[in-house]
Amino acid sequence: MNAKIKFLIVGGFAFLVDASVYLILTGELQLSPxxxxxxxxxxxxxxxxxxxxxxxxxxxxxxxxxxxxxxALLAGLISLLPNLVxxxxxxxxxxxxxxxxxxxxxxxxxxxxISNFVLSDKLVFAEKA
Amino acid sequence: xxNRIHPIWFLISGILLFRxxxxxxxxxIDTTEARYxxxxxxxxxxxxxxxxxxxxNVPFWGKPPLHTWASAAFGGVLGVSEFSLRLPHxxxxxxxxxxxSVFAKRxxxxxxxxxxxxxxxxxxxxxxxxxxxxxxxxxGMTMAMVGFALAWRDNSNSFAYLGFIGIGVGLLxxxxxxxxxxxxxxxxxxxxxxxxxxGVKALYRKIPLFKGLALTLAIxxxxxxxxxxxxxxxxxxxxxxxxxxxxxxxxxxxxLYGTAHSEPRGIIWAYWIIxxxxxxxxxxxxxxxxxxxxxxxQHKFNFYLPSYLICWLISPMLxxxxxxxxxxxxxxxxxxxxxxLVAIMLQQIKFSVVMTSLLTPILMLIxxxxxxxxxxxxxxxxxxxxxxxxxxxxxYLHKRSFSGRFYSSGKAMKIDLIDELSAADYPFYLVVNRxxxxxxxxxxxxxxxTSNKRRILLLCK
Numbered sequence: 001m002n003a004k005i006k007f008l009i010v011g012g013f014a015f016l017v018d019a020s021v022y023l024i025l026t027g028e029l030q031l032s033p034x035x036x037x038x039x040x041x042x043x044x045x046x047x048x049x050x051x052x053x054x055x056x057x058x059x060x061x062x063x064x065x066x067x068x069x070x071x072a073l074l075a076g077l078i079s080l081l082p083n084l085v086x087x088x089x090x091x092x093x094x095x096x097x098x099x100x101x102x103x104x105x106x107x108x109x110x111x112x113x114i115s116n117f118v119l120s121d122k123l124v125f126a127e128k129a
Numbered sequence: 130x131x132n133r134i135h136p137i138w139f140l141i142s143g144i145l146l147f148r149x150x151x152x153x154x155x156x157x158i159d160t161t162e163a164r165y166x167x168x169x170x171x172x173x174x175x176x177x178x179x180x181x182x183x184x185x186n187v188p189f190w191g192k193p194p195l196h197t198w199a200s201a202a203f204g205g206v207l208g209v210s211e212f213s214l215r216l217p218h219x220x221x222x223x224x225x226x227x228x229x230s231v232f233a234k235r236x237x238x239x240x241x242x243x244x245x246x247x248x249x250x251x252x253x254x255x256x257x258x259x260x261x262x263x264x265x266x267x268x269g270m271t272m273a274m275v276g277f278a279l280a281w282r283d284n285s286n287s288f289a290y291l292g293f294i295g296i297g298v299g300l301l302x303x304x305x306x307x308x309x310x311x312x313x314x315x316x317x318x319x320x321x322x323x324x325x326x327x328g329v330k331a332l333y334r335k336i337p338l339f340k341g342l343a344l345t346l347a348i349x350x351x352x353x354x355x356x357x358x359x360x361x362x363x364x365x366x367x368x369x370x371x372x373x374x375x376x377x378x379x380x381x382x383x384x385l386y387g388t389a390h391s392e393p394r395g396i397i398w399a400y401w402i403i404x405x406x407x408x409x410x411x412x413x414x415x416x417x418x419x420x421x422x423x424x425x426x427q428h429k430f431n432f433y434l435p436s437y438l439i440c441w442l443i444s445p446m447l448x449x450x451x452x453x454x455x456x457x458x459x460x461x462x463x464x465x466x467x468x469x470l471v472a473i474m475l476q477q478i479k480f481s482v483v484m485t486s487l488l489t490p491i492l493m494l495i496x497x498x499x500x501x502x503x504x505x506x507x508x509x510x511x512x513x514x515x516x517x518x519x520x521x522x523x524x525y526l527h528k529r530s531f532s533g534r535f536y537s538s539g540k541a542m543k544i545d546l547i548d549e550l551s552a553a554d555y556p557f558y559l560v561v562n563r564x565x566x567x568x569x570x571x572x573x574x575x576x577x578x579t580s581n582k583r584r585i586l587l588l589c590k
Contacts, residue, residue: 001136001478008483009136015487016143019494020150027154055136 003056007117010051018044045069045076049124057125068124075119083112137241137478140486144248147490148219152258153212155501156511156532163509163531164386165260166214169200170535173209179352180359183386185539188360190367191386193352195301196265209538218264222257225268229465232275235283236430238472242482247468249486252404252461254493262303263458269299270462273311274441281335282432293341297348305372306448310462314437314444322433375454397449400457405467407488411481412471421474428473435473441466507582511536513560514586516579521588522557524550526565530584533560556590 018040025036049072053062062068087108094100157163168189171182181197183189199217207213229247230240247253256263276292279285299307319328332338357364366385402409415421425435442463449455475482506512510533517523522542525533529543541560544550550559559575562584575587 005478005480005483006136008480009140009478012483012487013139013143016140016147016490019490020143020147023147023150023154023497051139055139 003121004117006056007052007120008113010048010056011113011116013051014044014048017047041076042073045073048072048076052120052125057120060125060127062125071124072120075116075124078119079112079115082115083108086111135241137245140483141241141245141248144245144254144486144490145219145223147493148254148258151493151497152215152219153210154497155211156505156509157211157260157535158504158509159530159532162260163535165197165262166200166211167531167535167539169197169204169214169260170209171539172197172201173204174539179355180363184534188363189386190360190363191371192262193301193304193367195298196260196262199265200260214260215258218259218261219257221264221268222253225264225271225465228268228271228275229468232279233469233472235279236432236434237428238469239476239478242472242475242478243465243468245478245482245486246408246471247465249489250404250408250464250468251406251489251492252458252464254489256458256461261458263461265302266299266307267461267464269295269297269302269307270310271295271465272298273307274314274466277311277315277336278432278434278437281331282430284335286337289336289341290344293344294348297345300345300349301352304367309448310444313447314441314463318433318437318440321436391453392455394453395450397446397452397455397460400455401446401460401463404457404460405464407485408467408471411485412467412474415471415474424474424476425470435470438466438470438473442470508532510560510581510584513579513581513584517558517586522553524553524557524559526559526561528562550589553589556588559587559589560584561587 021043022036022040025031025039026033029036031039046069049065049069052072053065053068085108087104090104090107091101094104157166164183168181168183171185172178172194175182175185178194178198178201181189181192181194196218199221200214203213203217204210207216226244226247230244233240233243253267256267272295273292274295276288276290276295278288280287280289280292296307296311299310319332322328323331353364405412428434445460445463449459510530514523514533514536517537519538519540523533523537523540524542524544526544526547529541533541550557558578559572561572563580563582572587572589575589578586578588580586
């Protein structure tokens with residue numbers, strides 16, 4: 001199985017952990033949506049970082065985990081930028097219907113995933129020199 | 130250690146974790162789930178484990194009790210809540226996944242791929258966390274079909290008995306309909322591949338029919354006899370009414386527990402596309418491509434597996450094609466066969482498989498966070514009753530909702546006329562339908578406490 005599919009699987013798993021944590025925080029623990037979102041995102045990045053280190057890029061020589069985690073958070077935030085640019089840009093251009101909105105959301109997410117993969121490959125999990 | 134686990138198991142565990150967490154996130158909504166939840170709650174409260182009750186001392190003859198037993202038992206151990214009543218349905222679904230994975234391994238099909246497809250199918254995902262009969266029927270059907278195929282191919286009596294236990298489970302989950310579903314899957318397969326005479330001979334030779342049927346009866350018959358003895362008339366209503374008249378008469382009027390549905394004939398095939406989503410569309414895409422179609426015939430199974438799976442897949446649709454009184458979830462017993470077919474055709478995980486498997490959880494997340502709060506307000510009384518003083522009596526004018534009964538722990542009482550309240554102890558709560566709230570003077574002793582889209586809660590002092 002190549003690294004791209006592994007990366008996607010890890011991303012899917014992290015998304016589900018993110019959604020589960022968010023549901024617990026807003027439902028059972030009654031946190032505000034924003035606090036829940038930030039906390040769930042932080043945990044999801046931790047899960048992604050751990051799984052990518054041991055699964056997707058397992059055959060590389062790694063630097064210390066806390067450094068990778070900090071870089072993974074940074075990569076996640078940087079990838080948010082192309083994601084939002086594509087999403088908002090498409091909303092601006094396309095007709096205002098739910099179908100196009102979902103399409104724009106999907107395109108934004110895909111660009112975000114690609115950006116995150118490139119950053120993970122070249123920056124977060126780059127082989128230690 | 131993590132790198133020793135196949136990555137696909139992370140995705141599967143993510144989907145199951147998300148389903149587990151979501152069990153607590155939404156209230157029981159009228160009618161189906163709130164009704165079965167209330168029946169389970171009454172079973173636990175009254176400790177009458179033989180006859181499920183529609184209301185106190187009103188027998189519910191519409192379905193056998195297996196799923197009610199499970200929900201009531203978990204309610205007894207964990208305390209009655211949405212989570213505890215739904216949890217056994219998820220656990221039973223996990224057993225179904227395990228049984229399907231055994232089947233896949235025996236036929237050298239990727240078990241993880243089969244589980245991923247099945248777990249991420251919309252119908253499976255929904256049924257695995259709702260208080261309904263369907264997760265248990267699915268388990269019974271899966272055990273029966275897996276047991277039969279492996280008993281046939283490997284001459285294994287153990288698997289044959291697994292199949293007969295599955296039939297017993299199906300009889301206690303939904304009734305004799307399990308026999309029709311299995312018959313509609315196996316008989317056409319036998320006729321096509323072996324012919325009538327050879328098929329019957331082989332069946333007699335390979336399957337321990339008499340001992341197996343004895344096992345099935347030993348599992349299921351005692352409850353049927355006990356139920357008839359406890360409430361005479363049950364067998365006639367359940368066998369003739371629910372299994373025959375219900376399906377042949379659109380809008381059947383003998384239904385004791387609601388209104389029979391009246392859907393156009395053949396709509397079950399459209400329902401399949403929805404319940405099997407997104408894999409129904411993915412499967413259709415695979416069928417169009419020659420290389421994936423060819424995978425079905427190239428695989429060496431030492432068994433007529435593709436035709437077996439197709440017969441299994443379509444048996445619910447064959448049964449319900451001519452019926453108007455149906456629900457979409459009725460196609461669920463055939464869905465494991467779809468997962469197996471997709472896995473045989475694909476053979477390995479692909480980019481598109483990962484993306485497709487995430488569609489159902491994404492849809493459910495959107496539904497849970499955006500649509501469900503609105504739906505809960507329209508179709509359930511949990512929020513309406515969340516702050517009532519449990520010491521006061523609670524009345525529903527004209528009609529009690531199942532969710533109202535469940536969330537008041539059975540204390541909600543129904544009245545047909547306002548005059549009936551003259552003997553009531555003040556203060557009390559009164560729930561009225563918005564339609565009936567035209568004249569405020571009738572309720573002038575009452576204070577409007579809260580409301581939802583359908584009902585208003587009044588406190589009368």
